Amino acid sequence: MARKAAIIGGGVIGGGWAARFLLSGWDVAVFDPDPEAPRKIGEVLANARAALPALADVPMPAEGHLTFAETLTDAVQGADYIQESVSERLDLKHRVFAQIQQAAPDALLGSSTSGFKPSELQENSANPAVIFVAHPFNPVYLLPLAEIVPSPKNDPQRIEEAKEILREIGMFPLHIRKEIDAHIADRFLEAVWREALWLVKDGVATTEEIDEAIRMGFGLRWGQMGLFETYRVAGGEAGMKHFMAQFGPCLSWPWTKLMDVPEFTDELVDLIAGQSDAQSGHHTIRELERIRDRNLIGFLRVLKDSNWGAGKVLLEHDARRRVTAPDPTPDSAAPLVLAHMQVLPGWIDYNGHMTESRYLFASSETCDAFLRHIGAGMDYVAGGFSYYTAESHIMHAGEAKLGDRLTGSVQVLAADDKRLHLFIRIERGETLVASIEQMLLHVDMAAGNPARPGPRFWRVCVP
Known part of the structure; x- marks a missing residue:
C-alpha cells in the first residue's frame, strides 16, 4: 500500500x-x-x-x-x-x-x-x-x-x-546543525542578490549581463564543486592555504556593498522588471521552466556519469530503487526472468520509439543479471575472470515507447567448458519486443585467453 x-x-x-x-x-x-x-x-x-x-x-x-x-x-x-x-x-x-x-x-x-x-x-x-x-x-x-x-x-x-x-x-x-534566519543557502543567495541590485541600480550592469556572468563562468564551477572546493583548486598545488594567503587581503577592499541595501523604490523595481522583461519576456513561464529542466537534466546527467556532486545522489537513488528479480526456481525449465526495465526519455529516438542501441543495452542488462545470478558478478571479475561476449544476433520483433515497462529473460541453450550460449527475450508484458542470441566466452583476464570456469558454474549453466 x-x-x-x-x-x-x-x-x-x-x-x-x-x-x-x-x-x-x-x-x-x-x-x-x-x-x-x-x-x-x-x-x-x-x-x-x-x-x-x-x-x-x-x-x-x-x-x-x-x-x-x-x-x-x-x-x-x-x-x-x-x-x-x-x-x-x-x-x-x-x-x-x-x-x-x-x-x-x-x-x-x-x-x-x-x-x-x-x-x-x-x-x-x-x-x-x-x-x-x-x-x-x-x-x-x-x-x-x-x-x-x-x-x-x-x-x-x-x-x-x-x-x-x-x-x-x-x-x-x-x-543544518544550528538554526539561523534563512538557514545556509538563502543567506548566501541574499548576499549575491544585494550586490546584483546595486550593480543594476548604479548602471554598472543589466539583469542579463549579471546572469551571463554567472552562467558563463563561476556558476558552472559552483554547480559541481561549490565555493570552497572551487577556491581550493584555484590555489593550485599549494591548495586552500595559498589561496587564502593570496586573496584574503581582498576582504578589506571596498569591492562590495553587502552590508548596504539600495533603497527599494518603485523606480528600482521598474528598472529591474523592465530589464528582465527585455531579457526573457519572449518566453512564457512554462516555456522557461521546460528550458530550465532540459538544461538541468543535461548538467545533472554529466555529474551522474562522473559520480560527482548531485550526480552521486542520483546514482544512489537509482541503486535504492533498482528492482532485483526474485531467485528463479532452480529446477524450472522456463526462461529466467532476471531484469526489469523501463523505457526512459534518454532511450527514445526522433520517432518516439526505443532507439536501436537501447535494445542491446536491455540485452546487456539482462545478461549481466544472469552472470550475477550464477556468481560471475563484479566480485568474480575482480578475481581476474569474466565472461566476454563473442557474438550477438538480434531480432527486432516489436516497438517499445516512452514509459513502457520491459522484462528481460534468459534461457541457456548450451554450455561447455568455456562457452555459454544464451537466448535472451526482451518483452513488454506478453509481447516480444526483441530476442537476442548471444555467445559468451569465459576468459582469464590476465592471460587474455579463454579458460575453464570454476565448477560452481556448471551446476547452474549446464542444461
Whole structure:
C-alpha cells in the first residue's frame, strides 16, 4: 500500500513537492483554497513527468494517486509526511500548524520556509517535536537539496525518519546543525542578490549581463564543486592555504556593498522588471521552466556519469530503487526472468520509439543479471575472470515507447567448458519486443585467453 504525503499550499514549491512525492510512488493529498490550484499543479506535474524520469537509469515506480482535499483536515488525515508551503507569514503558518496538529498531532511536519527558524515555527504548537524546516529549491522535482533544520525541541529520531523519507524520494537532506534566519543557502543567495541590485541600480550592469556572468563562468564551477572546493583548486598545488594567503587581503577592499541595501523604490523595481522583461519576456513561464529542466537534466546527467556532486545522489537513488528479480526456481525449465526495465526519455529516438542501441543495452542488462545470478558478478571479475561476449544476433520483433515497462529473460541453450550460449527475450508484458542470441566466452583476464570456469558454474549453466 502506498504511503501518503499531504501538501499544504499548491504554489510553485508545493506543486514541486507534490510532483516529487507522486513520481516516487506516494499518494498525495493537496490542500489549497485557490480554485486554480488543480490547474497550476497539473502544469507543474506535466513538466515533472517529462523531466524527472530523464535522470533515472532504473524504472520509475508506479505513480501515486493525487487528490485535492476539500479541507485541510481531509488532506492530513492518515498522512505519513506533511509538507507546508504556504506564504511566508509566521502568523499564517502558526494557524496552519494548529489545524494540522488537531487532526494529525504526531505526523512529521516539514516547512518549506526560506527564512523562519524552526523554534519560531514551533511557538505554541501542540507537538513541537515533529515540526521542522525542510527547505527545498526550485524545481523541487529535479534539485535534490533540502535544508533540514531542527531546534532543540525536535525529537532527533523523528528528524532522522524525515531525512530517510527525503532520501527515498531522491533528495539530499542537508542537516543544518544550528538554526539561523534563512538557514545556509538563502543567506548566501541574499548576499549575491544585494550586490546584483546595486550593480543594476548604479548602471554598472543589466539583469542579463549579471546572469551571463554567472552562467558563463563561476556558476558552472559552483554547480559541481561549490565555493570552497572551487577556491581550493584555484590555489593550485599549494591548495586552500595559498589561496587564502593570496586573496584574503581582498576582504578589506571596498569591492562590495553587502552590508548596504539600495533603497527599494518603485523606480528600482521598474528598472529591474523592465530589464528582465527585455531579457526573457519572449518566453512564457512554462516555456522557461521546460528550458530550465532540459538544461538541468543535461548538467545533472554529466555529474551522474562522473559520480560527482548531485550526480552521486542520483546514482544512489537509482541503486535504492533498482528492482532485483526474485531467485528463479532452480529446477524450472522456463526462461529466467532476471531484469526489469523501463523505457526512459534518454532511450527514445526522433520517432518516439526505443532507439536501436537501447535494445542491446536491455540485452546487456539482462545478461549481466544472469552472470550475477550464477556468481560471475563484479566480485568474480575482480578475481581476474569474466565472461566476454563473442557474438550477438538480434531480432527486432516489436516497438517499445516512452514509459513502457520491459522484462528481460534468459534461457541457456548450451554450455561447455568455456562457452555459454544464451537466448535472451526482451518483452513488454506478453509481447516480444526483441530476442537476442548471444555467445559468451569465459576468459582469464590476465592471460587474455579463454579458460575453464570454476565448477560452481556448471551446476547452474549446464542444461
